[in-house]
Amino acid sequence: MHFEFTEEQLMIRQAARDFAQTELKPGVIERDEHQKFPAEQVKKLGELGFLGMMVSPQYGGSGMDAISYVLVMEELSKIDASVSVVVSVNNSLVCYGLEKYGTEEQKQKYLVPLAKGEKIGAFCLSEPEAGSDATSQRTTAIDMGDHYLLNGTKNWITNGNSASTYLVMAQTDATKKHHGINALIVEKGMEGFTIGPKENKMGIRGSDTHSLMFTDVKVPKENRIGEEGFGFKFAMSTLEGGRIGIAAQALGIASGAYELAAKYAKERKAFGKTIADLQAIQFKLADMATEIEAARLLCLKAAWLKDHGKSYTQAGSMAKLFASEVAMRTTVEAVQIHGGYGFVKEYHVERLMRDAKITQIYEGTSEIQRIVISREILK
Numbered sequence: 605m606h607f608e609f610t611e612e613q614l615m616i617r618q619a620a621r622d623f624a625q626t627e628l629k630p631g632v633i634e635r636d637e638h639q640k641f642p643a644e645q646v647k648k649l650g651e652l653g654f655l656g657m658m659v660s661p662q663y664g665g666s667g668m669d670a671i672s673y674v675l676v677m678e679e680l681s682k683i684d685a686s687v688s689v690v691v692s693v694n695n696s697l698v699c700y701g702l703e704k705y706g707t708e709e710q711k712q713k714y715l716v717p718l719a720k721g722e723k724i725g726a727f728c729l730s731e732p733e734a735g736s737d738a739t740s741q742r743t744t745a746i747d748m749g750d751h752y753l754l755n756g757t758k759n760w761i762t763n764g765n766s767a768s769t770y771l772v773m774a775q776t777d778a779t780k781k782h783h784g785i786n787a788l789i790v791e792k793g794m795e796g797f798t799i800g801p802k803e804n805k806m807g808i809r810g811s812d813t814h815s816l817m818f819t820d821v822k823v824p825k826e827n828r829i830g831e832e833g834f835g836f837k838f839a840m841s842t843l844e845g846g847r848i849g850i851a852a853q854a855l856g857i858a859s860g861a862y863e864l865a866a867k868y869a870k871e872r873k874a875f876g877k878t879i880a881d882l883q884a885i886q887f888k889l890a891d892m893a894t895e896i897e898a899a900r901l902l903c904l905k906a907a908w909l910k911d912h913g914k915s916y917t918q919a920g921s922m923a924k925l926f927a928s929e930v931a932m933r934t935t936v937e938a939v940q941i942h943g944g945y946g947f948v949k950e951y952h953v954e955r956l957m958r959d960a961k962i963t964q965i966y967e968g969t970s971e972i973q974r975i976v977i978s979r980e981i982l983k
């Protein structure tokens with residue numbers, strides 16, 4: 605067992621760290637306040653190859669491993685989780701699914717520009733009445749011979765407006781339940797496809813979350829991913845990798861808050877000494893550091909399993925469950941260590957605390973992760 609990164613992984617981590625400091629940190633408070641999508645920053649990440657990190661170079665990607673993906677997600681999320689969620693969705697839920705299950709034509713047409721970062725993708729599973737219960741899709745894709753007629757609404761879609769390519773899960777044959785669901789590639793601009801207003805969210809406010817409405821959208825048959833009825837398995841399989849990305853996002857939010865809290869504790873004076881000299885603060889920092897290290901190891905273990913072609917269903921859900929809870933606990937404590945300063949925007953930790961919450965909700969709530977883990981350990 606080796607607890608060391610390769611030279612390449614270290615270089616990638618350093619590149620992400622530098623990018624976060626120079627490109628993401630300036631303006632992060634303003635983007636959060638005004639809910640501004642980080643278009644410029646995402647474009648630059650695309651140019652650096654971070655939007656198709658794990659895609660083979662044959663399809664315009666960077667051909668990196670999942671360990672590097674975890675390192676990059678942690679570094680970006682320390683500074684701006686509204687940016688890292690774009691990286692996560694594009695890599696894990698869109699590029700991965702297209703590369704693994706798409707046809708050669710779909711890869712050339714859709715994957716290549718997504719992997720190069722020329723376009724952004726979105727993954728559309730959640731509905732107003734189907735979030736955790738993902739088999740209860742109400743969006744329909746009626747088989748019309750050479751195309752599907754798509755009708756319905758998708759909710760909480762990350763990259764909802766900024767994307768050009770949407771992977772949409774829809775029910776074609778309700779009598780077959782989840783075996784009747786298809787995954788379809790939908791393009792922005794297709795007739796009958798409209799995008800609702802941006803959600804006004806508590807956290808990751810820069811990210812672009814919208815409802816999508818489909819009214820008699822004609823989706824060509826060649827845009828179906830996999831065999832007829834493969835859509836639910838497609839969604840579950842891509843979400844497994846997505847959970848590693850969100851676990852690493854939660855890890856980054858936690859480690860970002862911890863680093864700020866430790867720095868502040870060494871500077872802030874109270875009772876004639878720095879607050880880092882107080883055992884009450886030392887114990888908090890010790891707990892934070894320990895939990896963050898455990899979360900990091902879970903993320904890396906899940907990524908390692910993925911890189912070695914082994915099952916990572918359980919490991920990915922464990923990483924997401926634990927890291928998201930660590931993100932919540934750590935950010936709350938980071939605000940506490942900052943005292944009154946923690947409650948104001950300039951000190952960053954209040955934003956990290958708001959951002960942390962979504963990691964317990966999207967790509968499967970903590971309750972869903974517990975379902976996945978318990979099924980794996982009991983089967």
Ligand code: CAA
Nearest residue numbers: 729730735736737738739761762837840841966967968972
């Ligand atoms: N890979 C492949 N297939 C899988 C799978 C996996 N990981 N997990 C389940 N399946 C298959 C099962 O084998 C089964 O197929 P068969 O009937 O052929 O055997 C089928 O899927 C149904 O499985 P279940 O009976 O386990 O389904 P269920 O109804 O009990 O639900 C669930 C399982 C785990 C609760 C699932 O519904 C789930 O993960 N829900 C959460 C959905 C979710 O994460 N939504 C997030 C939205 S996306 C998002 O947030 C992105 C974003 O914008 C950031």
